[in-house]
Amino acid sequence: MRIILGITGGIAAYKSAELARLLANQGHRVRCILTEAGARFITPLTLTSLTGEPCYGANPDQGEWRASPSIEHIELARWADLVAVAPATANILGKAANGLASDLLSTVLLATRAPVLWAPAMNTGMWEHPAVQANMARLRSFGHAVVDPGEGGLACGEEGSGKLADVASIAEAIQAHGTPKLPILRGQRVLITAGPTREDLDPVRTLTNRSTGAMGIELARAFRDAGARVQLVLGGDLPAPWGVETVRVRSAQQMLEACEARWAESDGLLAAAAVADQRPGTPSSEKVKKGDGAETLVLVRTPDILARLSAARRPDQWVIGFAAESEKHLEHASAKLKKKGLDAVLVNDVQDGRAFGAQANTLTPVTAQGPHPPMGPLSKDQLARAVAQWWAHQLELRPD
């Protein structure tokens, strides 16, 4: 993606260097525009060195610098796939909300047709002022995205809201807002299960598996970026992705209840969780003492979440399951497809520990038409995007 990163004059401008670097490392082209006040906090040299691209706008040594003053703002406005402003001061928000164009950044913001994203940062009193909030509402009404500031200790010594959102969240929001949407997935409500479940034997011991939830989290990101409204029901300890409504669960029963509560309002399900198939028959509320000899653990089956939701589906809802098989994976997948009444099964080959926690993965889709060409090996984020594209294409082929 070609990103213009506008940096305005707030102490959080020092964090923009980290953001610029993160985005550049993710493979984006990043061109920074500094306002005059921004250039008092951070230098063009820092930003150029981190991005490998020219830095525009104010330069403390030269005033506002422009290579070709007459058309530069239009060229930059056209070049961008997305314009992000982080940190955004009350001043730039006010200008952009009211169509003022008094320097390079505000002019580019007015001229661009690219998506715009704001990450405001300011004193709590300023952030809460009705004038700033009215400007935010107006910017949102233009279709601009906002990464709301967080709460915390501010540079002015106050505690409250107005702290620049963390850099990783801003980078994710840029990815989400700037990725071209897949029209058929736009606005779809997609429910995703991810991660392991944990079945407690007692307050200390638990039964679980080697899944981390990384693939399901990347699917949540990919469907979010494609334009879907994603709800993620997540086991395990990985952090929840930005912009995805996430419910954290521990056991298969909790995962089932969280899914059932959301299924009716969903258009589709991706069941990527590695749900424990068994749980202890009689979990103990106190830590179980060790015995001397051999001990027996009685296990009972957990609910099959995918089968339950599939059985309760409406004809307009779609259901995709996953399979992690170590042998005869395509035959097992076809059987699962029929048994659980699914639209597709995406098959992992987990021989030799492949897939679990690994960086790269391959998925082979199986539908009623049979196996489709495998996707991968790809990193999990790329694979998730391939899945979103593949499924969007399948939905387009479906008779109404």
Ligand code: C5P
């Ligand atoms: O039957 P099997 O466990 O091989 O099926 C795997 C698929 O079913 C995955 O999509 C998994 O998320 C889902 N599943 C589930 N609830 C279970 C077991 C599996 O949703 N209890």
